[in-house]
Amino acid sequence: MNDKTYYLNTFKVTECQLRKLVETALSRGGDYADLYFENTSFFNLLLKDSEVSSGGFHTDFGVGIRVLNGEKTGYAYSENTDMPDMLKAAEAASAIASGQSGRSGLHYARAGVMKLDLYPQQEDWRLSDASAFLPFLKTVEQEVLSRDSRIVKVMARLSDSVCEVLMYNSLGELTMDSRPMGSVTVTAVFRQGEATIDKSASRSFRIGAELISGALAKELAEEVTRGIDERFAAKRPKGGQMSVVMGAGASGILLHEAMGHAFEADFNRKGQSIFSDKMGTRVCPEGINVVDDGTLMNNRGAGNYDDEGVPGEKTYMVKDGILCSYLHDRISASRYGVPPTGNGRRENFRYNPIPRMRATYMESGNAEPEGIIASVKKGIYVDEFSNGQVKIGEGDFTFFVKNGFLIENGRLTAPVKDINIIGNGPEALADITAVGNDLKIDNGTWTCGKEQSVPVSCGMPTVLVNRLTVGGE
């Protein structure tokens, strides 16, 4: 993955041309310029109605050119790497510095190099054709069908991609990365009498085609068919304010939405976040650590480098209850006078990078999960979320809970479904009263949609929030 010649040949450029492009981008002034070359191959197969009868591949290729003048951004891109077209894009990006004289005074520093390849590929997805994966999807379907006679439909999708990037900047840093991604999603529809329900399960990793295995098919089938009796029996509970126990794993999406976004430095440098004046202050009880981590091996949110050529790192946003870092791209790091944290990410070369999360989770505490549930007299246990949303300024969030249970006198009782949990990020953080010792990273196909779509993951130990609003009947 560090074969410079391979990447230069892939993008049909020379190092001399890279320097020329950066010079052109800064020809009207500015503090910093960078180039982001991308060559991505996507591939997908879909099993539906017992046949893998649709699929395809897609190719995306181009270069994005950015000029930073202080905190201001000029951005343009070209969908080919012919020098005249790239020079045009560089000139368009340079417009941000038009009419300005010299530099803004902000300092953009070198970022260092990666320590470890977080996603070595044993089998390159691009070297296998569709026929290699058809039996796997059939196996998934059989594994699912064999577990529950109430299933009326199964859909299974395999999506993979390999994204090759080459980055060069005005500090002279040249970085390269090859980023694989493999995702499998299975959805089953169950019918019992007049009632119909659906359930999905997915796995997604930065990994090569070695992801595909019989064990994965079994794991997905097991998950998608688990708890169906409870689902058919589930009802909407009576709504109101109550204690909420977040189950380990997918509850991390609440951390991502309700707190993580408000820690992204672009919202803070613009004064828009509810946390913008809270650096160094206590935001939750002692002992709680909240992390955004780009270094988890093969994780969907992992990055050897971010999309600004900054090595991935593990960033503590909250340590022992104190807000200690925002998530930075190069612009905000420069503004705050701190090193970038490797959070400058983008959907593809068409977008300029902005601060984005990677794998966001709360570290384990000391409590036993069973003890946390036992401590609740009346409340709700939730462990399967879908979409959520937050208002950055106010901190108000809403989450849709697909599945959970009532807690009555310390025991899980009636199953519940289709409810929302609503609250306020800082208030909820401050209201955490127990953290379990069972951190679990959820490896589903989480995608964050802040302006651009990027793959992320999340995790959580079992956590008790003393009081949140639960929407019900």
Next chain:
Amino acid sequence: MARRCMELALEKGAESVRVSLGKSVLDSLTMLNGELDKVSRSADRSIFIYLFVDGRYGTFSTNRLEEKELEDFVAKAVTMVRMLGEDRFRSLPDPQRTAKDAAGGNELGLFDPRYTSRNADMRLKAAGDLSIYAKVKSGEAGKGYELISEECEYSESYEDNYLIDSQGFEGRHTESSFSCFSEMTIQDMEGGKFSGFWWESSSKADGPDICSCGQKALERAVRQIGPKRRRSGKYRMVVDAGVSSRLVAPLLSALNAAAIQQNMSFLEDSLGKRMFSEGLTIMDMARTPGKNGSRLFDTEGVATADAPVIEKGTVRKYFVNTYHSRKMGIPATVEDISRPCLMPYLKGDESTASCEGISLADILQRCGSGILVTGFNGGNCNPVSGDFSFGIEGFAFSRGKVTHPVREMLITGNMTSLWNSLTAAGTDALPSSRWQIPSLAFDDVSFSA
């Protein structure tokens, strides 16, 4: 290029082919607190091919359009389709159903020729006019709030999509777009932050009202100061035209044949049946000239038509493409709705004259008291059951007047029940919007707080 691609695919053995060639240009300028913060220029082109080979089907795309690259791309695509399972229901649409009036691209008048004479200075001036930061900051003393940030964006774009198939269909759609967006974040005296946004978009250069955009965003932020919690219970709900499409989207999704065929729709077996209040009529006004969302053909090239989707509460149309028509044995329509328009209605007063000029204020007056929803914050609708739960933001109202903002509230219910409790639909759909959904009123909606 599209024809060359089609010829290559046929030469490689494809039975039939559809090719879509897309090109777009976007210029945008973002202002932060009155100063230019970001300038960007995008120019995209891509080709999609839909291949039908030996009774099999696949879709492929690339933005590498050099001749040699395309040849390799098509050859590889045809090879891959041959590896997939057979699907005898896949085919191009009946040629009788494809549009015959869309070869030029601007038949609907959605491309404003003034776009070609726009330049960087004009766009910069528009972005500057959009910002009201200095004006607000200079006059905020004594207002009870401080403006924390103003972020606004002005953009112009051009899209050109060309679609052909191997049965002789040819269609083109061109569209220009001029858009402005403003978001204001303010802080009240107690340190509470509130944000509000406004946007406008038009295919015409003089369409968006740039000068009022920031003020509207500011007003939407300011009116949220001082929110109160309300008790849970059943209230009359009025939904502002700016967000009412959120409640229509689950209905239209449930009418899609793909969802019905997969048993993932709560409107299965509803065609021709009265499912909702007789006040609910949704038309697909796909062919209205000059309006956002209008188009003469869908993604298969099938001609669109102005037609009812739900008429007086009765489902009149599923969205059925060629594939699902053949697979489910039902008549094909169009792949999806283009420009939904929800018709005005006043329960108990259905005469045409009464249903003209119904504003949000009129609806609030008729409803008396309840909760006005001006935003949705998260939530979901179960596609199989129609059960929904959405976070909302908005205001309590009494005697037809807004009294105070509410916070941390949710609505829950079922889509079929909700739309059976429709009591009013206004005539105030936002002109900028592709979906023409006005302010709405419903009885007895469950709110949790």
